[in-house]
Amino acid sequence: MDLHLDGKTALVTGGSAGIGRAVALALVAEGCRVVVVGRDEARLAAMRAEVGADKLVTVVADLATSAGADKVAKTTIAQVGVPDILVNSAGSSQGGLFWTIDDTVWDESLNLKLMGTIRMLRAIVPLMMERRSGNVVTIVGNSGRQPGARFLPGSAANAALLAVTKGLADEVAASGVVINAISPGPTRTDRWTGLMAKAASASSRTIADVEATHVAAIPNGRLSEPEEIARYVVFLCSPLATAATGTSLTIDGGATRSLA
Numbered sequence: 001m002d003l004h005l006d007g008k009t010a011l012v013t014g015g016s017a018g019i020g021r022a023v024a025l026a027l028v029a030e031g032c033r034v035v036v037v038g039r040d041e042a043r044l045a046a047m048r049a050e051v052g053a054d055k056l057v058t059v060v061a062d063l064a065t066s067a068g069a070d071k072v073a074k075t076t077i078a079q080v081g082v083p084d085i086l087v088n089s090a091g092s093s094q095g096g097l098f099w100t101i102d103d104t105v106w107d108e109s110l111n112l113k114l115m116g117t118i119r120m121l122r123a124i125v126p127l128m129m130e131r132r133s134g135n136v137v138t139i140v141g142n143s144g145r146q147p148g149a150r151f152l153p154g155s156a157a158n159a160a161l162l163a164v165t166k167g168l169a170d171e172v173a174a175s176g177v178v179i180n181a182i183s184p185g186p187t188r189t190d191r192w193t194g195l196m197a198k199a200a201s202a203s204s205r206t207i208a209d210v211e212a213t214h215v216a217a218i219p220n221g222r223l224s225e226p227e228e229i230a231r232y233v234v235f236l237c238s239p240l241a242t243a244a245t246g247t248s249l250t251i252d253g254g255a256t257r258s259l260a
């Protein structure tokens, strides 16, 4: 199927690693010019060299700050204009036993994943509305609907993002801008590996043992790969995908136990 993405422009936050990187590369493969955001300049430079500066623009910014979000919006508009597509994938919530999680961990989770996304929505969506078109996809997480007892900062940020996705999608629906969420389950990225290592060291178990416990709760019996998640995201980025808005598509091998 031709997704009509050739020649479109996209902004992908957290696009230098994991799910965001897979989305950025998939959008480039569809013919998009993509702006990718992260904090690690060397990693962004390596990706730009790999893909080609004509197809990939990189911005070094910390989306946990308003200044970082402003820089991303200004650089994107200067380099590619108002993007046709915004994918929010920057996030790095930590887990742990509730009593041991202090304010810093809660602040970091909410400030990057929730507020970082809100800052980008506030900067880009009004410009998409003026143009009367745009596709927004936020990478949320299945813990937004089924909170993990040992992953409450991330679960709370994800639940809040589902609310923002639905409410803002309603607000802008008449303008032609669609806003949706993808909620992955466990997906093999650096972030996932780090979470498993932390959980293993906190419980004196091996990483393989901790991961096996998670995999046992996934009906298809495996982690997802970032490229698999990216394929669903790319469809929602297509100008053909404008009938669904305010929805969240859960991609977790069947782990979420509900009918809708």
Ligand SMILES: NC(=O)c1ccc[n+]([C@@H]2O[C@H](COP(=O)([O-])OP(=O)(O)OC[C@H]3O[C@@H](n4cnc5c(N)ncnc54)[C@H](OP(=O)(O)O)[C@@H]3O)[C@@H](O)[C@H]2O)c1
Residues within 6 Å of the ligand: 013, 014, 015, 016, 017, 018, 019, 020, 037, 038, 039, 040, 041, 043, 061, 062, 063, 064, 089, 090, 091, 092, 093, 112, 113, 139, 140, 141, 142, 154, 183, 184, 185, 186, 187, 188, 189, 190, 191, 192
């Ligand atoms: N992997 C999973 O199992 C899973 C499951 C459900 C939901 N998710 C969600 O999916 C999203 C992506 O996760 P992932 O596993 O792909 O993570 P990842 O592999 O760690 O990649 C995270 C990306 O975000 C960037 N980033 C992190 N902090 C940033 C900041 N303060 N400002 C700007 N960029 C920042 C990173 O680059 P720098 O480090 O260079 O800044 C990197 O490009 C997250 O929101 C996560 O909660 C992941």
